[in-house]
Amino acid sequence: MAGTIACLPCRQPYISMLAKLRRGKSPAANPAINLSFDGSKGSNGHPKSGATDAASQTDATRYKHGNTDLIECRTLVKEYETDAGRFLALKGVNLSVSTHEFVAVIGKSGSGKTTLINMLTGIDRPSRGEVLVGDTAVHRLSEGQMAVWRGRNMGVIFQFFQLLPTLTVIENVMLPMDFCNMYAPRERFDRGMQLLELVGIAENASKLPSQTSGGQQQRAAIARALANDPPIICADEPTGNLDSKTADSVFELFSDLVARGKTILMVTHDKDLAKRVTRAVTVADGEIVDEIRN
Numbered sequence: 001m002a003g004t005i006a007c008l009p010c011r012q013p014y015i016s017m018l019a020k021l022r023r024g025k026s027p028a029a030n031p032a033i034n035l036s037f038d039g040s041k042g043s044n045g046h047p048k049s050g051a052t053d054a055a056s057q058t059d060a061t062r063y064k065h066g067n068t069d070l071i072e073c074r075t076l077v078k079e080y081e082t083d084a085g086r087f088l089a090l091k092g093v094n095l096s097v098s099t100h101e102f103v104a105v106i107g108k109s110g111s112g113k114t115t116l117i118n119m120l121t122g123i124d125r126p127s128r129g130e131v132l133v134g135d136t137a138v139h140r141l142s143e144g145q146m147a148v149w150r151g152r153n154m155g156v157i158f159q160f161f162q163l164l165p166t167l168t169v170i171e172n173v174m175l176p177m178d179f180c181n182m183y184a185p186r187e188r189f190d191r192g193m194q195l196l197e198l199v200g201i202a203e204n205a206s207k208l209p210s211q212t213s214g215g216q217q218q219r220a221a222i223a224r225a226l227a228n229d230p231p232i233i234c235a236d237e238p239t240g241n242l243d244s245k246t247a248d249s250v251f252e253l254f255s256d257l258v259a260r261g262k263t264i265l266m267v268t269h270d271k272d273l274a275k276r277v278t279r280a281v282t283v284a285d286g287e288i289v290d291e292i293r294n
């Protein structure tokens with residue numbers, strides 16, 4: 001999200017909204033949190049994207065590029081040039097994820113989990129192979145298209161939260177809506193507050209991230225990931241820095257989101273959590289070596 005700061009016209013709208021928050025006014029009525037994907041448009045009527053349209057299809061449907069699942073990675077290779085020579089971080093990975101699945105990606109440190117997630121979210125590009133998400137060939141998007149596509153279709157959650165430190169919690173949550181011009185400007189604050197309520201930290205809205213705990217920051221990052229109501233959430237060790245109780249409540253939140261229609265991929269080292277998802281895939285040395293359906 002770092003690149004999005006420059007896109008903000010100025011801080012003034014945030015400051016006036018913050019003033020409203022600090023005066024203790026409650027959000028306007030019915031901010032219409034939509035987590036159900038039964039429409040292909042945001043509440044401002046903007047089309048949300050190909051992948052969102054795709055998410056409303058059934059898995060029997062063949063998408064535009066021939067994929068039958070919501071997410072399909074085909075023979076994904078990621079090659080790095082290092083001082084020691086060529087290094088293959090992904091060695092031809094095939095992975096399909098259907099709508100409403102909750103998939104855990106597990107594996108030892110250095111096995112390629114983050115690399116795989118980065119390919120799916122378009123944060124990085126494969127050296128070879130294809131990433132198809134709904135009707136979008138992600139690996140073919142330009143940088144500009146990628147940022148907008150990701151902003152509307154993928155909620156990305158990082159292990160170390162990556163909240164912008166100079167923006168408050170509510171400002172961080174509103175940022176994706178501003179960046180992708182989703183929802184009417186007057187709705188964004190109320191939607192942000194509703195999301196913070198959903199993740200249980202509304203009372204921290206006006207704090208800077210540094211003034212909140214690790215668990216609260218991770219919840220803020222989850223709220224931010226949900227800002228544009230994306231059909232897919234990719235989380236890279238979202239519970240890795242949390243105590244077991246907080247990790248469990250974040251996991252419960254994810255389970256609830258899957259029940260509401262989201263598709264979630266979650267990297268985790270936690271074997272117990274991996275037993276509680278729909279499917280756990282194990283990555284080793286850049287390959288998927290095992291898959292367990294729970």
Ligand SMILES: Nc1ncnc2c1ncn2[C@@H]1O[C@H](COP(=O)(O)OP(=O)(O)OP(=O)(O)O)[C@@H](O)[C@H]1O
Nearest residue numbers: 080082087089107108109110111112113114115116
């Ligand atoms: N930019 C890069 N240049 C060279 N090698 C890289 C680069 N990024 C990652 N790697 C290597 O690719 C392999 C996979 O890295 P990756 O970050 O995907 O592992 P991981 O499974 O997420 O590990 P962890 O559990 O520690 O987060 C590692 O051996 C790593 O050193």
Ligand SMILES: [Mg+2]
Nearest residue numbers: 113114115236
């Ligand atoms: Mg990693």
